[in-house]
Amino acid sequence: MDTPFPYHRIIVIGTTGSGKSTLAEKLARRLNLKFIELDALHWLPDWQHVTDEEFRLRVDEATRADSWVVAGNYGMARDISWPRAEAAIWLDYPLWTLFWRLWRRTWSRWWTKEFLWGTNYERLLPQFKIWSADDSLFHWMFKTYWRRKREYPRLLALPEYSHLILFHFKNPIETDKLIKSLD
Numbered sequence: 001m002d003t004p005f006p007y008h009r010i011i012v013i014g015t016t017g018s019g020k021s022t023l024a025e026k027l028a029r030r031l032n033l034k035f036i037e038l039d040a041l042h043w044l045p046d047w048q049h050v051t052d053e054e055f056r057l058r059v060d061e062a063t064r065a066d067s068w069v070v071a072g073n074y075g076m077a078r079d080i081s082w083p084r085a086e087a088a089i090w091l092d093y094p095l096w097t098l099f100w101r102l103w104r105r106t107w108s109r110w111w112t113k114e115f116l117w118g119t120n121y122e123r124l125l126p127q128f129k130i131w132s133a134d135d136s137l138f139h140w141m142f143k144t145y146w147r148r149k150r151e152y153p154r155l156l157a158l159p160e161y162s163h164l165i166l167f168h169f170k171n172p173i174e175t176d177k178l179i180k181s182l183d
Contacts, residue, residue: 015098020071034067
């Protein structure tokens with residue numbers, strides 16, 4: 001049976017808080033593909049992380065499958081996952097949208113004590129220390145927002161990634177249309 005979305009190896013990219021994991025998981029479920037969350041491959045208990053070498057090995061192993069949806073932006077493994085992908089979905093939302101989504105997600109995860117990767121849970125107070133490069137996702141969001149806007153068009157124009165079919169969504173309504181088209 002043909003699917004209205006014919007791609008079987010998909011990368012979902014975007015700034016922190018854009019909804020990469022949420023979208024990738026929905027796509028994986030609807031298209032019956034493997035869901036790969038790069039954060040889950042990266043984080044260990046107590047917010048420690050695997051070595052770069054181990055992370056690359058994990059990404060290599062996970063993306064050897066015939067079909068998958070990857071959520072994440074880790075540049076250290078881009079040369080592994082992007083060449084294997086058929087399509088890239090870039091969630092390129094306005095900064096205010098990202099800020100609101102990250103705020104809501106942070107509070108929700110903390111309040112419900114949602115289990116994250118490697119036995120970790122959301123830490124509320126460190127997230128709001130926006131001056132802290134080590135602790136705050138808000139800091140990371142502000143730091144990477146404009147960089148991603150400059151970086152992704154350059155990366156996607158490289159010959160080694162010219163095979164990727166790009167879906168560039170600039171607001172959540174566009175993304176929702178894609179999800180609804182799969183029903």
